[in-house]
Amino acid sequence: MFGRRRRPIRADFVALTLGIHYGLGWFALFALAGAVGILCGLINAIFVTKLRISSIIVSIATLNIFYGLLIFITGGKYITSLPKFFRDGIWWFEYEDASGVPYGLNLQILVLVVAFVVAWLLLNRTNIGRQIYAMGGNKDAAQRLGFHVFRINILVFGYLGFVAGIASLVQAQLAQSVTPTVLVGKELDVLAAVVLGGASLTGGTGTVFGAILGVALLAILQNGLVLVGVSSYWNQWFVGLTILCAVSITAWSNRRRLAAKAIN
Amino acid sequence: MSLVTGASRPVFLLLRFLRGGAVPMLSLVLLALVGVFWLLLGDRIVGVGALQSMAFQLPELGILSLAMMVTLLSGGLNLSIIATANLCALTMAWVLTTYVPGAHGLMWGGWQVIAVLARVAVASIVGLINGFVIAYLGVSPILATLGTMTMCKGLSIGITRGNVISGFPDPIVFLGNGTVAGVPVALLIFLALCVPIAVLLNKSPFGHKIYMIGSSEKATRYSGVDTRRVLLGVYVLSSLLAVVAALVMMARFNSANAAYGESYLLVTILAAVLGGVDPFGGFGKVGGLIMALILLQVISSAFNLLDFSPFLTVAIWGALIIVVTSLGVVLQNFGVSRRSV
Numbered sequence: 221m222f223g224r225r226r227r228p229i230r231a232d233f234v235a236l237t238l239g240i241h242y243g244l245g246w247f248a249l250f251a252l253a254g255a256v257g258i259l260c261g262l263i264n265a266i267f268v269t270k271l272r273i274s275s276i277i278v279s280i281a282t283l284n285i286f287y288g289l290l291i292f293i294t295g296g297k298y299i300t301s302l303p304k305f306f307r308d309g310i311w312w313f314e315y316e317d318a319s320g321v322p323y324g325l326n327l328q329i330l331v332l333v334v335a336f337v338v339a340w341l342l343l344n345r346t347n348i349g350r351q352i353y354a355m356g357g358n359k360d361a362a363q364r365l366g367f368h369v370f371r372i373n374i375l376v377f378g379y380l381g382f383v384a385g386i387a388s389l390v391q392a393q394l395a396q397s398v399t400p401t402v403l404v405g406k407e408l409d410v411l412a413a414v415v416l417g418g419a420s421l422t423g424g425t426g427t428v429f430g431a432i433l434g435v436a437l438l439a440i441l442q443n444g445l446v447l448v449g450v451s452s453y454w455n456q457w458f459v460g461l462t463i464l465c466a467v468s469i470t471a472w473s474n475r476r477r478l479a480a481k482a483i484n
Numbered sequence: 485m486s487l488v489t490g491a492s493r494p495v496f497l498l499l500r501f502l503r504g505g506a507v508p509m510l511s512l513v514l515l516a517l518v519g520v521f522w523l524l525l526g527d528r529i530v531g532v533g534a535l536q537s538m539a540f541q542l543p544e545l546g547i548l549s550l551a552m553m554v555t556l557l558s559g560g561l562n563l564s565i566i567a568t569a570n571l572c573a574l575t576m577a578w579v580l581t582t583y584v585p586g587a588h589g590l591m592w593g594g595w596q597v598i599a600v601l602a603r604v605a606v607a608s609i610v611g612l613i614n615g616f617v618i619a620y621l622g623v624s625p626i627l628a629t630l631g632t633m634t635m636c637k638g639l640s641i642g643i644t645r646g647n648v649i650s651g652f653p654d655p656i657v658f659l660g661n662g663t664v665a666g667v668p669v670a671l672l673i674f675l676a677l678c679v680p681i682a683v684l685l686n687k688s689p690f691g692h693k694i695y696m697i698g699s700s701e702k703a704t705r706y707s708g709v710d711t712r713r714v715l716l717g718v719y720v721l722s723s724l725l726a727v728v729a730a731l732v733m734m735a736r737f738n739s740a741n742a743a744y745g746e747s748y749l750l751v752t753i754l755a756a757v758l759g760g761v762d763p764f765g766g767f768g769k770v771g772g773l774i775m776a777l778i779l780l781q782v783i784s785s786a787f788n789l790l791d792f793s794p795f796l797t798v799a800i801w802g803a804l805i806i807v808v809t810s811l812g813v814v815l816q817n818f819g820v821s822r823r824s825v
Contacts, residue, residue, distance in 0.1 A: 271810050274763045280750045281802040288799025412630055453645050457638025464631030471623040
C-alpha cells in the first residue's frame with residue numbers, strides 16, 4: 221500500500237455540508253473538502269506510524285469511527301438544496317450534436333485528469349515520490365537510508381485524504397445531492413481497480429498510468445455489458461470474473477517468468 | 485529484579501498479567517465496561533433477558549469471525565466469506581422452498597438433508613477456487629477473495645434479481661430462533677464449532693502448519709511441508725465455516741438474500757485482530773476471539789439499551805481496537821524500558 225494510494229472512504233461529506241450551508245465558492249469548497257480529508261488522513265498516518273499497527277487494520281478501524289460518527293451526527297440526512305453554481309457544475313467546450321445531445325468536458329473528467337497528473341508528478345518527478353516507492357519496497361531499508369518514515373506516511377495519507385475529499389465533491393456534483401451513505405463500500409472497488417492496474421498490495425510497485433487503465437477497464441466493462449444488453453443484475457458477476465481472471469493470469473505469468481529465470 | 489519491591493510489586497504483577505496476551509487484557513477491559521454499564525443500566529445489562537438477547541446476536545458474527553480468523557492465521561484474508569455465506573444460503577433456500585413444501589414423510593427430511601449437502605458443495609467449490617488461485621497460482625489473498633466475493637455476490641444477485649427467498653421448514657427456523665434450556669441453539673452451534681476449531685488449530689499437525697505458514701511461508705515450505713495443500717485446506721475450511729454462519733443467519737431471519745450481513749465483513753477482521761490475532765498471520769487463539777466477540781456484543785447491547793444510535797456503536801468498535809492495540813504497544817514499550825533498567 222505504501223507505494224500507492226489506498227483510499228478508505230472518508231467522512232468528507234461533513235465538509236460539503238458545511239460548505240453548502242455557508243454558501244462558499246468553488247475554491248473554498250474544494251479547500252474545505254480537501255482539508256477535512258487531510259485531517260482524517262493525518263489521524264490514520266499517526267496511528268500507522270506511532271502505534272505500528274498495520275495500515276489495513278487502522279483504516280478499517282477509522283473507517284468505522286468516521287462513518288459511525290458521520291451518520292450519528294448528520295442523522296443520515298440527505299442534502300438536496302445545493303447552490304446553483306454547484307448544481308450547474310463546470311462544462312468546457314460545450315457543443316450539441318445533430319440530435320441535440322450535449323457534449324463537453326465536465327467537472328468530473330477535469331478533476332480526474334488533474335488528479336492523475338498531480339499524482340503522476342508527485343510519484344515520478346519529485347524526490348518524495350521516489351521516497352514513497354522506496355518505503356513501499358522496504359520500510360526498514362528506507363528508514364536506515366535516512367528517509368523520514370513518519371513524514372512520508374503523513375504525506376501519503378494526507379494526500380489520500382485530500383483526494384478523497386475532492387472525490388466526494390465530484391460525487392456530490394454528479395448526484396446533485398449529498399448523501400452520507402453513498403460511496404460507502406466502494407473501498408474494495410477502488411482497491412480492485414488500482415491493483416488491476418499493476419500496483420502491489422505489499423507496496424513498492426505500481427504506476428499512475430496503470431491505475432488509469434484499471435479504472436478504465438472496470439468502467440468500460442460495466443458500460444459495455446449494459447450496451448451489449450446483459451441484464452444489469454449480472455454486472456457484478458462479470459466484474460468479479462474479470463478481477464479473478466486478471467489477477468490469476470498476472471500471477472501465473474509472473475510465476476512462469478520466475479521459473480524460467482531460475483532454470484537459466 | 486531488586487527494583488520490584490513494596491508498592492510497585494502489584495503494579496508489576498498487573499503489567500505482567502496484561503502482557504500475557506489478548507485474553508487477560510480483554511477480560512480486564514470487559515470487566516471495566518460491564519462495571520460502567522452496570523452502574524448506568526442496573527440489572528438490565530446483566531439480567532437473564534439481556535444475556536439471552538446477546539447470546540442470540542453473537543453467533544452470526546462469531547462464526548463468520550472464526551472463518552476469517554483461520555485465514556488470518558495463515559497470513560491471508562478471506563473477503564468472500566459473507567458472499568459465500570449468502571450464496572450458500574440462497575442455494576439452500578432455493579432447494580428448501582422448491583422441493584420441501586410438496587414433499588411428505590421421509591422425503592420431507594430427505595430434501596432438507598439434500599439442501600444442506602447442496603450448500604456444502606457450493607461452499608467447497610468456492611473454497612477450492614480461492615485456495616487454488618491463492619496457493620497454486622500465487623495470487624495475493626486479498627485480491628483473489630475480492631474477486632470471488634464479487635463473483636459470488638454477482639451470482640446471487642443475478643439468480644435472484646436481488647429478491648428475498650423466505651419461508652423455511654420448522655427445523656431450520658429452530659436453529660436460529662429456538663432455545664435449549666434457555667440457551668439459544670445458535671450459541672450452542674457456535675460453541676460446538678469453537679472447540680473443534682481450537683483443537684484443530686492447537687493440537688493437530690494441520691493447525692501447526694497453518695501457524696507456521698502464517699509466520700513464514702517460505703521457511704515452512706523448505707521444512708518439507710506442502711504449503712499449497714495446507715492453504716487449499718485453509719480456504720476450504722473457511723468456506724465451510726461460512727456455510728454454518730449462513731445456516732444460522734438464514735434461520736434467524738427466516739429468509740435469504742444476496743446482501744445480508746455485508747456490514748459484518750470488515751467487523752470480522754476487527755473482531756479477530758481485537759482478539760489478538762496477528763493481521764500478518766502466525767499468532768492468535770480462539771479464546772481471544774471469543775473474548776473480543778463478547779466485548780463487542782456487550783458494547784452493542786449496552787448502547788442499544790442506552791438508546792444510542794447503532795452507528796455510534798460502530799464508531800466505538802473502531803475506537804476500541806485502536807485503544808486496545810495502543811495499550812498493547814505502550815505496555816510492551818514499558819516492559820522493554822523496565823527490563824533495560
